[in-house]
Amino acid sequence: DADVTQTPRNRITKTGKRIMLECSQTKGHDRMYWYRQDPGLGLRLIYYSFDVKDINKGEISDGYSVSRQAQAKFSLSLESAIPNQTALYFCATSDLWTGTGADTGELFFGEGSRLTVL
Amino acid sequence: LAKTTQPISMDSYEGQEVNITCSHNNIATNDYITWYQQFPSQGPRFIIQGYKTKVTNEVASLFIPADRKSSTLSLPRVSLSDTAVYYCLVGDPWDTGNQFYFGTGTSLTVIP
Numbered sequence: 585d586a587d588v589t590q591t592p593r594n595r596i597t598k599t600g601k602r603i604m605l606e607c608s609q610t611k612g613h614d615r616m617y618w619y620r621q622d623p624g625l626g627l628r629l630i631y632y633s634f635d636v637k638d639i640n641k642g643e644i645s646d647g648y649s650v651s652r653q654a655q656a657k658f659s660l661s662l663e664s665a666i667p668n669q670t671a672l673y674f675c676a677t678s679d680l681w682t683g684t685g686a687d688t689g690e691l692f693f694g695e696g697s698r699l700t701v702l
Numbered sequence: 703l704a705k706t707t708q709p710i711s712m713d714s715y716e717g718q719e720v721n722i723t724c725s726h727n728n729i730a731t732n733d734y735i736t737w738y739q740q741f742p743s744q745g746p747r748f749i750i751q752g753y754k755t756k757v758t759n760e761v762a763s764l765f766i767p768a769d770r771k772s773s774t775l776s777l778p779r780v781s782l783s784d785t786a787v788y789y790c791l792v793g794d795p796w797d798t799g800n801q802f803y804f805g806t807g808t809s810l811t812v813i814p
Contacts, residue, residue: 627804681795693745
């Protein structure tokens with residue numbers, strides 16, 4: 585089983601609908617992130633959370649909201665989806681970097697959720 | 703947060719060594735340099751991280767000059783499976799407010 589699991593993997597919806605993308609992780613990491621990827625634009629950070637009580641906006645948070653239900657779960661919501669939110673969405677986790685041994689504070693990504701808004 | 707600049711795309715023949723350079727002129731003293739690889743429709747995955755001089759692991763080497771204003775990811779003897787997008791990130795891992803910004807990356811195409 586994947587360490588970082590995203591559901592659904594694919595979703596087609598209509599303009600104005602509310603959509604929730606869910607992310608769960610078994611890595612025991614405190615830090616979780618949501619990114620979106622559009623062709624030719626790389627990955628852009630939407631929201632991030634460093635622990636259950638901490639939520640922060642990223643580069644492109646407008647039109648999105650998040651919920652950190654538990655250490656292992658971080659959900660992304662589109663309250664009223666619009667076509668330009670059609671994209672590939674990635675959830676990621678990381679651990680606190682300790683600077684010791686092989687620890688790199690690297691990001692671990694889920695397999696992505698492809699969202700199409702018609 | 704230091705911004706990075708990378709070439710948009712590169713081509714290479716199989717078996718050649720590939721060097722991808724990243725510019726980060728505003729790198730801060732505590733910043734580390736991290737490279738990720740992304741295959742189509744997959745999430746990026748960590749390749750290598752360094753602070754200065756040279757770092758080598760089983761898949762790549764990372765060269766960082768003394769001024770740290772740039773870095774070079776070196777992939778030895780690439781194969782078709784190395785065709786991917788490569789991202790350079792710069793940031794302070796100790797910074798509790800550190801965010802991971804990916805940019806557009808370098809699309810590497812390996813040619814048979």
